Amino acid sequence: MMTAITMTPDDRLTPARRAKLAYIYVRQSSLTQVKHHQESTELQYRLVDRAIALGWPRERVQVIDEDLGKSGSGHAERQGFQKLIAEIGLGNAGLVISLDASRLARNNRDWHQLLELCSLFGVIIADGERLYDPSAYHDRLLLGLSGIMSEAELHQIRMRLHQGELQKAARGELRLPLPGGLIYDRSGQIVLNPDEEVQARLRLVFAKFQELQSARAVMLYLRRNALGLPVRPLVGPSPHELVWREASACQVRYILQNPAYAGAYVYGRRRVQAGRRSIDGRITASVKVPLGEWKVCLPSAHPGYIGWEEFMANQKRLSDNANGSKAGRRGVARKGMALLQGIAVCGRCGRRMSVRYSGPNNEYPVYCCRADKDQTAVPLCQEVRAGAVDDLIAEALLEALAPDQIGIAIAAVDQMAQETRQLEGQWSLRRERARYEAERAHRQYDAVEPENRLVARSLERVWEERLRAVDAVEQDYRQWRQQDPVVLKADDIKILEDLASNLPALWHSPTTRPEERKRILRFIVQEVLLDQKRTRGEVWIKIVWQTGAVSEHRLWRRVHSYNDDYANIEGLRRRITDLNAQGLMDKQIAAILNEEGVISARRRPFTYENVWVLRQRWNLPAAKLNPTGPNPPRWPDGSYSVQGAAAAIGVTPQVIFHYLASGLLTGRQLTKGQPWQIALTTDKIDQLQHRLLRTRRSKRKAS
Ligand SMILES: [Zn+2]
Numbered sequence: 001m002m003t004a005i006t007m008t009p010d011d012r013l014t015p016a017r018r019a020k021l022a023y024i025y026v027r028q029s030s031l032t033q034v035k036h037h038q039e040s041t042e043l044q045y046r047l048v049d050r051a052i053a054l055g056w057p058r059e060r061v062q063v064i065d066e067d068l069g070k071s072g073s074g075h076a077e078r079q080g081f082q083k084l085i086a087e088i089g090l091g092n093a094g095l096v097i098s099l100d101a102s103r104l105a106r107n108n109r110d111w112h113q114l115l116e117l118c119s120l121f122g123v124i125i126a127d128g129e130r131l132y133d134p135s136a137y138h139d140r141l142l143l144g145l146s147g148i149m150s151e152a153e154l155h156q157i158r159m160r161l162h163q164g165e166l167q168k169a170a171r172g173e174l175r176l177p178l179p180g181g182l183i184y185d186r187s188g189q190i191v192l193n194p195d196e197e198v199q200a201r202l203r204l205v206f207a208k209f210q211e212l213q214s215a216r217a218v219m220l221y222l223r224r225n226a227l228g229l230p231v232r233p234l235v236g237p238s239p240h241e242l243v244w245r246e247a248s249a250c251q252v253r254y255i256l257q258n259p260a261y262a263g264a265y266v267y268g269r270r271r272v273q274a275g276r277r278s279i280d281g282r283i284t285a286s287v288k289v290p291l292g293e294w295k296v297c298l299p300s301a302h303p304g305y306i307g308w309e310e311f312m313a314n315q316k317r318l319s320d321n322a323n324g325s326k327a328g329r330r331g332v333a334r335k336g337m338a339l340l341q342g343i344a345v346c347g348r349c350g351r352r353m354s355v356r357y358s359g360p361n362n363e364y365p366v367y368c369c370r371a372d373k374d375q376t377a378v379p380l381c382q383e384v385r386a387g388a389v390d391d392l393i394a395e396a397l398l399e400a401l402a403p404d405q406i407g408i409a410i411a412a413v414d415q416m417a418q419e420t421r422q423l424e425g426q427w428s429l430r431r432e433r434a435r436y437e438a439e440r441a442h443r444q445y446d447a448v449e450p451e452n453r454l455v456a457r458s459l460e461r462v463w464e465e466r467l468r469a470v471d472a473v474e475q476d477y478r479q480w481r482q483q484d485p486v487v488l489k490a491d492d493i494k495i496l497e498d499l500a501s502n503l504p505a506l507w508h509s510p511t512t513r514p515e516e517r518k519r520i521l522r523f524i525v526q527e528v529l530l531d532q533k534r535t536r537g538e539v540w541i542k543i544v545w546q547t548g549a550v551s552e553h554r555l556w557r558r559v560h561s562y563n564d565d566y567a568n569i570e571g572l573r574r575r576i577t578d579l580n581a582q583g584l585m586d587k588q589i590a591a592i593l594n595e596e597g598v599i600s601a602r603r604r605p606f607t608y609e610n611v612w613v614l615r616q617r618w619n620l621p622a623a624k625l626n627p628t629g630p631n632p633p634r635w636p637d638g639s640y641s642v643q644g645a646a647a648a649i650g651v652t653p654q655v656i657f658h659y660l661a662s663g664l665l666t667g668r669q670l671t672k673g674q675p676w677q678i679a680l681t682t683d684k685i686d687q688l689q690h691r692l693l694r695t696r697r698s699k700r701k702a703s
Helices: 031-036 038-045 046-054 080-090 108-120 137-170 198-211 216-223 249-257 308-327 386-400 403-447 453-482 490-508 515-526 556-560 569-581 586-595 608-617 640-648 653-662 682-702
Strands: 022-024 063-064 093-097 124-126 182-184 190-193 230-231 241-246 266-267 270-277 285-286 296-298 342-345 353-356 365-367 382-385 524-530 538-545 550-556
Touching: 022 046, 022 080, 031 569, 046 063, 046 093, 080 093, 080 108, 093 524, 108 137, 137 266, 137 296, 190 538, 198 216, 198 249, 198 308, 216 249, 230 249, 249 308, 382 386, 382 524, 386 490, 386 515, 386 524, 386 538, 386 550, 403 453, 403 490, 490 515, 515 524, 556 586, 569 586, 569 608, 586 608, 640 682
Parallel strands: 022 063, 022 093, 093 124, 342 524
Antiparallel strands: 182 190, 230 241, 266 296, 270 285, 353 365, 365 382, 524 538, 538 550
């Protein structure tokens, strides 16, 4: 009697699953494997038969073999695997088959992502022998184990390779790439590059560094004299050609830091840093290994340009330079205060702007576009003070996230999703039609008698054309899919609504750390373009929101320094409001502030412009140009103002000024330009009025 297992078809192969597609994932880790294990590849293609045996019609079995010949670690460059993940995520897959289930993903992260997705979308995984249901506990356990095993195996291989390399390097026998100044001679020995110009230029670099003590200064010197540097870019297959490049500080440092130029054989100067990849995930970044931790360092292994002592002295000088400039550049005090760190983009040249901190205690963050400053001698592109820009961005953010705005946004996203669904329908019709046309052309071609070559040929052409059309439609479709709009789930909407109502409080809360504000901002804002040279006195700001929408803003520039970072902004405000209320002009206010020792944000004396800007900001009306303007008749201490004195005596303010100048009246000013405080008694008033009558009488007589 046969066992029940083979008798009944596997109950996991439900009609619902069979209605979807079966994906065969074919891959081999490297090209050599592809060459040498042709067999295994064929075996993998034969998995199509297995899918058919499991109940999938041939036309619903898809083979993904884009990854044939791609190496195993990390899915970044394996498009086939990405595609597989995408298909599962779109709910298209019912079954995924690979020769060895664990081969589906070579590292654990991929593997778990795959299992997670398969379990979520109810996809069955199969290899040559059995089926696994990732949502079932036992199957999952089994699959997880084989994934781990596979990763361990990969790790072992890598370790063995590395060990071999290291042993060879320890004997100084591993052929390492050489910098431009050195070459391998015919016998494989490292010697100086026989090109005399190369030798001379490198010697010049070392000599100049001795003299100038700074890589940047050496770069400037070389540039001034239009002297290039020999560089051997390690691109493409060897031998790598030597090229001359315009000097950059980076190149100079590279030369100074290369121990090969000191005749040393060194292995392990850089180490691959896990988890650091470029945006497209392709390049794994490496980091410098400190000098003392180099795995292999054999001094005087071959001829060099400088001695080992000079090399070590150069390293110390370079590191001191770097530390010195760092200390001057970024302080600890307000580190991380700049809201736009990492998302500020130079509106002039499009480079990402870095943050530096200015002020005696590094308290003012500044966004700066260094453009080519460090590398070349080009002057700095631009710098924008962070304070007021950050305030404006925060304001814009909170405004955008106000509850009513959120409501509108949610509705808009919903509508977009709806449109997408409609379009998706259109696309599926279009794709289906293209496929149908191709299949029909195929049938027609199949049906024709082989003897009828002419007809067959033309039908074959038609068939090929249709196949190309299918490809084109699929490609268009994929492209369209990539611009997928956001689809909001109920949870997302809830989070958004909560966020909207709580955000302002959260944002301003003293317990909210700058990093948290930054994180919130990054959710909403993609980048911020800054340009303070576009319009004089203004910073032009363009916010690129995560949705792709953009908004432009302008900021009056000089206000920058007087943001909340300014130590006693409230005190300053009160004083200026006060002085302004006394009818003083900005110039006078500035003079008083300087006299009182108030320090401007830029640590320079106040100018009338500073005061003007602050007044604008605080909506303080301008004082009248007339210095005899709106002063009260008498000051709190009983003294008279010019206007008050004029009214009391019965003359014009001009006469009072004349009296003051001629000494008939005494008064004092806190400082030049401040209002007069005039001492005036009733006797004095009488005396002056009598004097006035006398002069009038004598004038009348004379006329
Ligand atoms: Zn720039």
